Amino acid sequence: MTGALSHIRVLDLSRVLAGPWASQTLGDLGAEIIKVERPGSGDDTRTWGPPWLKDGDGEETSEAAYYLATNRNKQSITIDITRPEGQQLVRDLAARSDIVLENFKVGGLARYGLDYDSLKEINPGLIYCSITGFGQTGPYAGRAGYDFLIQAMGGLMSLTGQPDEVDGGGPVKVGVALADILTGLYAATSVLAALAHRDQTGVGQHIDLSLLDVQVACLANQNLNYLTTGESPRRLGNAHPNIVPYQAFPTADGDMIIAVGNDSQFANLCRVIEQPDWAADERFATNAARVANRDTLVPALRQITIKRSTDAWVQAMEMAGVPCGPINHIAEVFANEQVQARGMQQTMPHPQAGAVPQVASPINLSATPVRYTQPPPLLSEHTQTILRDVLGLDADRIEQLAQEGVTGQP
Numbered sequence: 001m002t003g004a005l006s007h008i009r010v011l012d013l014s015r016v017l018a019g020p021w022a023s024q025t026l027g028d029l030g031a032e033i034i035k036v037e038r039p040g041s042g043d044d045t046r047t048w049g050p051p052w053l054k055d056g057d058g059e060e061t062s063e064a065a066y067y068l069a070t071n072r073n074k075q076s077i078t079i080d081i082t083r084p085e086g087q088q089l090v091r092d093l094a095a096r097s098d099i100v101l102e103n104f105k106v107g108g109l110a111r112y113g114l115d116y117d118s119l120k121e122i123n124p125g126l127i128y129c130s131i132t133g134f135g136q137t138g139p140y141a142g143r144a145g146y147d148f149l150i151q152a153m154g155g156l157m158s159l160t161g162q163p164d165e166v167d168g169g170g171p172v173k174v175g176v177a178l179a180d181i182l183t184g185l186y187a188a189t190s191v192l193a194a195l196a197h198r199d200q201t202g203v204g205q206h207i208d209l210s211l212l213d214v215q216v217a218c219l220a221n222q223n224l225n226y227l228t229t230g231e232s233p234r235r236l237g238n239a240h241p242n243i244v245p246y247q248a249f250p251t252a253d254g255d256m257i258i259a260v261g262n263d264s265q266f267a268n269l270c271r272v273i274e275q276p277d278w279a280a281d282e283r284f285a286t287n288a289a290r291v292a293n294r295d296t297l298v299p300a301l302r303q304i305t306i307k308r309s310t311d312a313w314v315q316a317m318e319m320a321g322v323p324c325g326p327i328n329h330i331a332e333v334f335a336n337e338q339v340q341a342r343g344m345q346q347t348m349p350h351p352q353a354g355a356v357p358q359v360a361s362p363i364n365l366s367a368t369p370v371r372y373t374q375p376p377p378l379l380s381e382h383t384q385t386i387l388r389d390v391l392g393l394d395a396d397r398i399e400q401l402a403q404e405g406v407t408g409q410p
Contacts, residue, residue, distance in 0.1 A: 003030015004368035008195070011093050012036065012074065013102040013109070015043045017147070017177055018131050018211065020070040021184025023101055026191065027073030028361040028370045034093060034386055035071065035377065039078040039408035042379040043067060053353045061352040068376045072348065072358055075374065075382035078408030085406045087112045092391050094119045094126060099191055103131040106141045116206040126204040127194040129187050135210035145211050147177035154179065154215030159222055162237045171235070183214045244290040245269070245298060248327065249305040256310045258301075259323040263287060268320045273304045348375040380408040 008031040012023040020035075020043070027033040037043055049064035080086040091114070094100055100119065102109060109115045116128040130136060133145010151157050151173050161172035190207045198204055216223070222233045225241055233241055238257075240246035245266075248255050260266045263286055267279040278284050283293045290297055305313060310326050317324040328336065334345055343360055350356035361370040387393045387407070401407045 002368070003028075003371055004365060005029040005031035008032070008099065009034065009097045010099040010101060011090070011097040013090070013100060013104070013114075014131065015103065016045055017070060017180040018183040018187065019101045019103040020045075021181055022129070022131075022187035022191070023074065024070050024072060025184065025188040025361070025363075026099070027374075028363065028372075029365075030368065030371060031099075033074040034097070034382075034390070035074040035076045036081075036090065036093075037076055037078050037379060039080050039380070039405065042076070042078065043071070045070075046379065053350070053356055055353045063350075063352060063356075063376070063378075068356055069359070071376040072372065073374045074377055075386060076377035076380055077383045077386045078380040080406055081109075081112050081114065083406050085401065085404070087114060089387075089391070089401075089406070090114055091119065091122060093386075095122045096390060097123070098125070098127060098195070100126060100128045101131070101187065101191075102129070105144065106130075106132055106136055120204060120206075124204060125198055125202055127191055127198065127207065128204065129191055129194075129207040129209065131183060131187055131209045131211070133211050135213060136208045140212075147180045147211070148173055150179040150211040150215050154212050155219055155222075156215060159219070159233060159235060161235050163235050166237070169235070179211045179215045182218050183209055183211050186214050239294070239298070242291065243287060244294045245301055247298070249302055251305055251310040251313055252307060253309045255327050256305070256313055257325050257327060258305075258317070259325075261323065265322055266290070269317070269322045272316050272320045272322060273301070275304070346372055348372055350375045351378060351381075383407050383409070 005026055008026070010023055010026055010031050010033045012019065012033055012035045014020055014023065015037075023033045023035070035043075041047075045067040046062075046064055048066040050060075051065045052060040053063040053065065053068060054060055079089050081090055090112075094114075107115075110118070116126075116130070119128060120126055132141070133150060134140035134143055152171070156178070157171035157173055160174060162169040164170060187207070187209050190209065194205050194207060221242060225233050238248040243261065246259050246261070247257070249258055258269065260269055266284070266287075270276050270279040282289060284290050284297055314324055314326060326332075333339055339345075344362075346358040346360050347355050348358055356375050358372065358375075363370055383402075384398055387398045387401070388395075393401075398407075402409050
């Protein structure tokens with residue numbers, strides 16, 4: 001059984017996270033991914049450790065966990081694109097590819113003749129996706145953009161964390177590089193749309209993706225909270241701006257989440273906590289009333305939830321149809337029976353460590369399921385194979401390119 005994108009070849013010139021996340025997603029769906037890296041050093045994230053992958057004897061390998069998180073189902077080739085011979089190799093690969101992914105600064109590849117305008121001359125059907133911090137246009141186009149910076153500039157940190165007036169209050173970034181990851185997902189979606197267009201017209205196109213644009217777009221309801229009122233939303237910690245109760249509550253042995261999404265669920269909650277009159281109280285009977293009176297309702301709920309353990313509350317609320325759950329550490333996430341039942345932890349063979357852990361794709365297709373065929377590659381692992389099988393070079397030419405430093409040795 002082949003993947004949905006098994007007929008597609010992606011030339012991945014990107015590094016770090018947003019671009020590699022997009023190409024890993026496409027690779028999981030069956031696309032052939034050729035990852036072009038710098039000879040000798042490769043993707044920056046190869047050195048972003050510790051932690052490092054360990055072999056069967058517990059000794060550290062040269063593979064950083066960060067790199068391993070986003071580079072499976074790819075082949076690695078090293079090419080020095082500052083050299084004319086290296087630029088020609090990339091052009092030859094682009095001529096035989098469907099998609100190019102890159103996250104160089106605006107104009108960074110034009111100096112090498114590897115920009116969209118140059119490559120579409122040799123491959124009019126090429127889909128060329130550029131990922132930058134601020135996009136190809138606008139006054140910030142030339143700036144470098146990193147996830148942390150984008151979370152701040154794009155408004156996310158103004159919404160994340162406790163209010164200023166609370167001890168420990170202030171802006172907080174999300175614990176993963178969310179702007180990068182979301183941009184990678186938008187990149188994959190954009191590429192699929194461009195492929196559909198090419199199927200109809202035969203013509204490729206240039207995709208311009210900005211981390212800032214994505215971060216702004218993904219503020220979702222908070223954007224409209226501002227645009228409909230003219231007032232910037234404020235940080236509420238774990239509370240929700242539009243729904244109450246929808247936040248963390250203390251228990252006798254920790255904390256839990258209660259996520260009441262409608263009035264019937266609130267009535268169920270009131271029965272579980274033995275406060276049935278609250279469901280008919282005009283201060284709490286509707287969500288709008290609960291939002292207006294959150295400063296009364298939430299402290300009252302906290303006084304009740306503190307009396308029982310998290311497990312006891314979760315069991316009682318689940319039986320009553322109240323959405324709730326514990327706040328798990330990542331170790332508890334992977335030990336969770338539902339996460340295990342869904343196969344979210346995978347293991348792949350690895351040439352250095354014997355095996356490498358992976359997190360499964362959340363995409364489940366009935367006819368063309370995700371496949372895990374290639375562990376995150378070692379630097380330059382597939383250079384000779386790609387030069388021989390994709391470009392048709394003979395052994396002497398492949399050795400010459402390596403000896404001249406245009407490509408790297410596996």
